[in-house]
Structure formats: structure tokens, C-alpha cells
Amino acid sequence: MDITVIPSVNEARSDDLVNKTVIVIDVLRATSTMLTALAHGCDAIYPVETVLQAKQLLLEQQDWLAGGERYCKKIPGFDLGNSPFEYMDDKVASKTIILTTANGTRAIQKANRSGTVLIASLLNGRACAIEAAALNKDIVILCSGTQDVFAFEDGICAGQLIEELQGLSGQGKPVNVDDLGLSQLHAFRQVQSAMTEALLKSSNGKRLDKLGFREDVIYCSRMNLIPVVPVMQGGRLTLLPVKQLH
Numbered sequence: 001m002d003i004t005v006i007p008s009v010n011e012a013r014s015d016d017l018v019n020k021t022v023i024v025i026d027v028l029r030a031t032s033t034m035l036t037a038l039a040h041g042c043d044a045i046y047p048v049e050t051v052l053q054a055k056q057l058l059l060e061q062q063d064w065l066a067g068g069e070r071y072c073k074k075i076p077g078f079d080l081g082n083s084p085f086e087y088m089d090d091k092v093a094s095k096t097i098i099l100t101t102a103n104g105t106r107a108i109q110k111a112n113r114s115g116t117v118l119i120a121s122l123l124n125g126r127a128c129a130i131e132a133a134a135l136n137k138d139i140v141i142l143c144s145g146t147q148d149v150f151a152f153e154d155g156i157c158a159g160q161l162i163e164e165l166q167g168l169s170g171q172g173k174p175v176n177v178d179d180l181g182l183s184q185l186h187a188f189r190q191v192q193s194a195m196t197e198a199l200l201k202s203s204n205g206k207r208l209d210k211l212g213f214r215e216d217v218i219y220c221s222r223m224n225l226i227p228v229v230p231v232m233q234g235g236r237l238t239l240l241p242v243k244q245l246h
Ligand SMILES: O=C(O)[C@H](CS(=O)(=O)O)OP(=O)(O)O
Pocket: 026, 028, 029, 030, 031, 069, 070, 071, 072, 073, 082, 101, 102, 103, 104, 105, 144, 145, 146, 147, 204
């Protein structure tokens, strides 16, 4: 099995994703928030690229909720922002949510043009690796990055996934990791025992902290807290049935 890491959305070429399992990561905060919502009983999430697309979809489905951010702030008129803590209460249970964020939902839309799309963050790295390995295809890890620039936290999560995938390789084909993947694996090993501190020192961690979202960064740094895996099907994200974890 080949594992390739793409450092940011803009560097993903559709040709590189064909017939692969694509894992999309946006640790701060889109994919952490999606996982949280689905784990708290949200029925499905429609990740869309633009605010206009979200508003159009909402016109057709008025009982759905709209969530997301621009410049880390809730979009005017929307029900929810991009903080995982907003997606933990009864408000999201049994609801369908339309979500648009600056980077994460754009990455999912790009990945969705080909292959099977799974969603990961540090919160579900192990569970996502188990699902991806079971699909038995080459894997592309798409780091969303921030405004087309590589983001530290997404790279670290790529390293976490590779660590887990290598651990599973005894059960199947050998794993070949590209050079960016190898460097992220080593970076992950270096910081895994102090993940919160590492994320708080990253550019996005510092920015979110300054804006009052320190607790979001701390929460998003917790590894394997939510062992569920969202999959993209028919334009929406829902949870795969939970597999036995090692
Ligand atoms: O809300 C977030 O954490 C970011 C906002 S920004 O692009 O870093 O300003 O969005 P995301 O799509 O979750 O990276």
C-alpha cells in the first residue's frame, strides 16, 4: 500500500486521487468539529465550499442548520460557528448541518471529485487508519492547510495516521510512505507526548488562542477521543459503523 501526503488543498491534483482512499484532515478546526457533531448525534453534514452555496441549500431545506466560519468567526445569519463545543449539545442531535469553512470544506470538495473520502483529525486517527487500511487501496492524505499554505497540525495528524497504518501493516501489504509522510511521522513521534503544547505553538493554534478559542485548540489536540469515521457519500458526511479497535 502506498501512502502519499499532500500538504495543502491547492497542491491536490484530481489525477493523483483517482481510485485511492483519500483522507482529509483539518485539525483546526473543521474536521475536528465535523467529528464532534456526528459523534453527538447529528444525522449528516453537507460540506460546501462557499457561503452562497450554503445559503442556497438552506433555502431548499429550511429545517437544516447552517454552520461555519470566515476568518475564524461565525458567518452572519448562520446557526453555528466552527467551534467543536457548539456541536456537542442537543441542538445538533438528529439534525442535518450545512457547513462551510475557509479550508476544510474546500479540501473535502476537492477530494470528492475522486476516490473514497474519509475524514480525520487527531480525535479519530486510529479509527480512521483502521477503516482506510480495510479498504485495501493506496491512500492519499490530504492536509487542508490554511489559505493554501501547509499547516503544522494537519501534518502532525498525517504522521499520526501513518504511525497507525504502519502498525496495521502486519495484517496486510507492506506500507510505502512518501518523503513528506516520513517527515511527518517523525514529527508526530517527537510531539505526541506534548500534543497540546505543540498545537498551541502553531500559527493556527496561536491565532485561535488570541481570538479566544484556546479551549478549542486544547480539545482538538486530544488523540483518539472519538473513535468514529465520517465518510463522504452523495455529497454528505455520515458515520461508518464502528469497527473493533486494536
Ligand atoms: O475556523 C478555523 O479554525 C479555520 C479558520 S481560518 O481559515 O484558520 O481563519 O478554518 P478551517 O477551515 O477549519 O481551517
